[in-house]
Amino acid sequence: MNAPPSPQRAVLVTGGARRLGAAICEAFARAGWQVWCQYRASGDEARSLVQRLRAEGHAIEAVAADITTAQGRQALMQQVTAQGPLHAVVNNASAFEADTGADFDEAAAMAQIGVNLIAPLDLARQLAAQPGSHECCAIHVLDQKVYNLNPDYFSYTVSKLALERAVALQAQSLAPRLRVCGVAPGILYASGPQAEDNFAVAAHANLLRRPIDPADVAATCLFMAQTPSLTGSTVCVDNGQHLVPLPRDIMFVTDELLKKHLPS
Numbered sequence: 001m002n003a004p005p006s007p008q009r010a011v012l013v014t015g016g017a018r019r020l021g022a023a024i025c026e027a028f029a030r031a032g033w034q035v036w037c038q039y040r041a042s043g044d045e046a047r048s049l050v051q052r053l054r055a056e057g058h059a060i061e062a063v064a065a066d067i068t069t070a071q072g073r074q075a076l077m078q079q080v081t082a083q084g085p086l087h088a089v090v091n092n093a094s095a096f097e098a099d100t101g102a103d104f105d106e107a108a109a110m111a112q113i114g115v116n117l118i119a120p121l122d123l124a125r126q127l128a129a130q131p132g133s134h135e136c137c138a139i140h141v142l143d144q145k146v147y148n149l150n151p152d153y154f155s156y157t158v159s160k161l162a163l164e165r166a167v168a169l170q171a172q173s174l175a176p177r178l179r180v181c182g183v184a185p186g187i188l189y190a191s192g193p194q195a196e197d198n199f200a201v202a203a204h205a206n207l208l209r210r211p212i213d214p215a216d217v218a219a220t221c222l223f224m225a226q227t228p229s230l231t232g233s234t235v236c237v238d239n240g241q242h243l244v245p246l247p248r249d250i251m252f253v254t255d256e257l258l259k260k261h262l263p264s
Helices: 021-030 045-057 069-082 106-128 154-174 196-200 214-225 248-262
Strands: 011-014 034-039 060-064 086-090 136-141 176-185 235-239
Touching: 011 069, 021 034, 021 045, 021 086, 034 045, 045 060, 045 176, 060 069, 060 196, 069 106, 086 106, 086 214, 106 136, 106 154, 106 176, 136 154, 136 196, 154 176, 176 214, 214 235
Parallel strands: 011 034, 011 086, 034 060, 086 136, 136 176, 176 235
Antiparallel strands: none
């Protein structure tokens, strides 16, 4: 006699409408998960992603929510779990604003800490507090910068450093109900003021001398969610970028290199 099919697992991906978030949504949807794609301002991209993946026969819903407030996060979790239990959260949404240790604005720094640290910790806590007995997994998306420090993007880096330490701490705090893992990508896309020629050079500044495929980061998140023995660990998916120390953020180092080699 064939075993009955296992119930479909569900995952919430924050910031899931575009870039790495969309790649993560795609990986989980194509692996048979019910995907909840959270977005705030990227409604068009979220709806386009949903339409494309549904056309392939996958289960995905887009949900608008503001995760910068406790009320917004609670409403998001209530909306998602009203449709059935949630088995994983991938905390991908982040704020990335330039500042330094000498000039950071307190309000702007707190805004980044709220999105990059408090929101992931809160969503993981709420995931663990669901009724029922099923095991859950929270995956915090970090940055190779936490292992390869430079002083640029100071508040962003501080928030990601705290979240990296929280992977193990939250795994201890919320076990055995919740597994907590981290994934630390390298440079995947042009960010902020970065020009395309800058990105094209910077994407090769790693041990393997090639761009990092966002699909590899997404596949790592899926592996973590589907591997019951993993908790409290972080994996760098960065072609070894964290082993190439630089005095400044890669974007600024690359700018200096490009200027040296451009004709005057």
